[in-house]
Amino acid sequence: MLRLEPRGAHSRWWTYASPVLAMALTVVTSAIIFSILGKDPLESLYVFLVAPLVSSSGLPELFVKAAPLILIGVGLSLGFRANVWNIGAEGQYTLGAVFAGGLALAYPDAPALLLIPAMIVLGCVGGMVWAAIPAYLRTHWNANEILTSLMLTYVAQLLLIYLVTGPWRDPEGYGFPQTALFSMNATAPILVDGTRVHLGVLVALLAGILGWVVLTRSVIGFQLRVLGQAPRAARFAGFSQNRLIWLSLLTGGGLAGVAGMFEVAGPVGQLTPQISPGYGFTAIIVAFLGRLHPIGVIFGGLILALSYLGGETAQIDLGMPNAVTGIFQGVLLFFLLACDVLILYRLRGPRARAAGGA
Amino acid sequence: MTGQADSSTGTESNDGAGGATPLLQLTGIVKQFPGCLANDHVDLAIQPGEIHALLGENGAGKSTLVKIIYGVLKPDEGEIRWQGQPIAVQSPNHARRLGIGMVFQHFSLFEALTVAENIALGLTDAADRKGLRARIGEIGRAYGLQLDPDKAVHDLSVGERQRIEIVRCLLQKPKLLIMDEPTSVLTPQEVERLFETLRRLAREGCAILYISHKLEEIRALCERATIMRLGKVVAHCDPRQETARRLAELMIGTELKAASHHGRGGRDGAPRLAVRELSLKSEQQFGTDLKGVSFTVKGGEILGIGGIAGNGQSELMAALSGEMLAQSSDAVVIDNVPAGRLGPRARRALGGCFVPEERNGHGAVRDMSLSENAFLSGYVRQALAWRGLIDAGRSARFAEDVIKSFDVRTTGSGAEARSLSGGNLQKFIVGREVKQGPSVLVVSQPTWGVDAGAAAAIHQALIDLADGGAAVVVISQDLDEIFVLCDRIAVIAEGRLSQTIPVAEASVEQIGQWMGGTHLRDVGASHASA
Structure with missing residues (x-):
């Protein structure tokens, strides 16, 4: 029998090898699922994982899809480091889109040089406002932010539906639940001609780099890490827990709001009830796949962006349901959590004595 | 069985391997x-x-x-x-x-459970639970282990x-x-x-x-x-x-170096740490509230605070370090500055340094390097941060300095705290505070679970610090330690502090009685200090 033996210390090697192993196992499992579904597993894997990249628009599209995941994932990873479990990024993303979208609809003719920065700021504010509610409830009433932030996600979705079916509905939209398309001035500038790569992609990459500096080099990042690993030590050092909770949630909410702003000002181009294919939740997997490390989050974001693209090509080329994306993401999270055991334990082969250890 | x-x-015990x-x-x-x-x-x-x-x-x-x-x-x-x-x-x-x-x-x-319930939970065989209370009584009488089976543990x-x-x-x-x-x-x-x-x-x-x-x-x-x-x-x-x-x-394995005691009685001069009528409600469910605690410590003096665990020591430590704030700013005065309403950071800036009882997760973060752990409490006084960024070089040098001065056995400032043995980590934590040159040092259980060699080194460091003019408070459950180390002693029981007396005039019996709470009857006299 194989058995687990405590290492007594974190394995640095496995901290980074675990996601790689998890991805390999996920690919193998996906192949098995494909063959059970009656598809050729190798061809399916090619369609799901490779075809989206080799198509002419592949790589740019990957970055477009990854941008919101990275923006949200960076914010979440900072908070998760401090044991602040913001699960409601989806709602903060929605509010960011609503705030920025409202501005875009109100001042469609404002100069882009003013309008776009103002939309970024307002998107950020929108996400922060939504994240401030769980922060207040946590710091004043000790209400669990996992529950409050998650529940607010549904409130945000209903608010969005109310706006696009009610006051903000496009009068020329044949009654569809959507706003008017944003003006050219309110559209995120394209960075690479002939692609959809917009300003948000650059902002996401910068957020990753900035997040890395904050986490590893700054006093604030240190405070977040200490709070997460040893709350009493944080108090001993004089780091205010409430301040750090506010900071974590506002940062996560703000970045999610910016992600929402760029998504509606970029690929979507208007407000509709379907502005997110679950980016706020997928970003949780991104954060863990990236080891709660902002640079890792960039890679994690690209990998999960591929699962969205692959899901689309699998739908078109293989006639598979869209649920393939969700299954792939779920299996990946499952293996990731399982492989993380190897960070603290090592596998040992058969031995005469039974497993020991406390 | x-x-x-x-x-x-x-x-009859056999001295050799022979015999039975x-x-x-x-x-x-x-x-x-x-x-x-x-x-x-x-x-x-x-x-x-x-x-x-x-x-x-x-x-x-x-x-x-x-x-x-x-x-x-x-x-x-x-x-x-x-x-x-x-x-x-x-x-x-x-x-x-x-x-x-x-x-x-x-x-x-x-x-929250009673004595009998706790004992029943520890038994692996359910059949043993029959007649448990009677057997608790029997064993108690036979071996002098009297216990009331119906009392809740938190009252004991x-x-x-x-x-x-x-x-x-x-x-x-x-x-x-x-x-x-x-x-x-x-x-x-x-x-x-x-x-x-x-x-x-x-x-x-x-x-x-x-x-x-x-x-x-x-x-x-x-x-x-x-x-x-x-x-x-x-x-x-x-x-x-x-x-x-x-x-x-x-x-x-080496010859013991006894701690060399500094001149007894401290020096003349103003108190560097003064605590006046400090009352504080514990945040813990079964914690002990502090009730009117008063004492002063002069520069050059070591005050020992004895007492049985759970009589308000952790609350007192938190109140002194700023992890819990007092009701009034006059309740804790560091070098004549009222600090009762200041947090840990501001108190460090005033010259206070602190060693909490628990090493793992309180005094140090296990999964962080010694360099980061040096930053943890040293960033204020050692200026280890610059414009919101950590000065990694200075932090590492500070950690190396502590490691060298206190003979911490480790591979270097990059080693994680968890890789150190308990005694070595304690030396590092005490060293980290002492090296900051505090005017007031409060240490809780400085040598808890620490071997004799490390304990002697820690004691010597505290004495040297006091000799240099700092006021030192040692909160310890180890009376031997207080007697070896301190100039004056007070005892905390049920959140109240006894009067402070010179160690030379204290007897183990008297202190033992105070620890049992007998001084509580004459509380009125407990605020006097030498």
């Missing part, structure tokens, strides 16, 4: 941990009915050996014989079925809690009882009672393996001692025939 009668053939079959015999035990050979061919023989001391510095391998005996760990090599038969102890449950009981240093009791003193653990073991009728540092939390009176209980058990044939750092206790209680150092057995002896100093030297 049958009673103890069948194993009581060797009530040992109750427990370990031969050539080897246990390797990653990067550390914890037990290196250890031999140990325990005769029925003997009180056997296991002595050694922290990291000497005592805990590992005991865990092997109790079935928590498996040895890599070596043989265990129980009553002459070779066995492999599979688990603590298996050990208990064999007749091995263990009382751990840290109790595992549910505070530490000594009483320990009795629960002992009774829990005795219910299983053990042939061998392992006691891990049992007296570290007891008053002198409680220690004496415990010793009577243990002697009585031994007379009835139950062998006792007694683990302790306290050499005087071992000399008073034990007939045989096995001394370990760096994973090996270095000596077997009869502790009654040796001096405490000799035992200590065997244990640490």
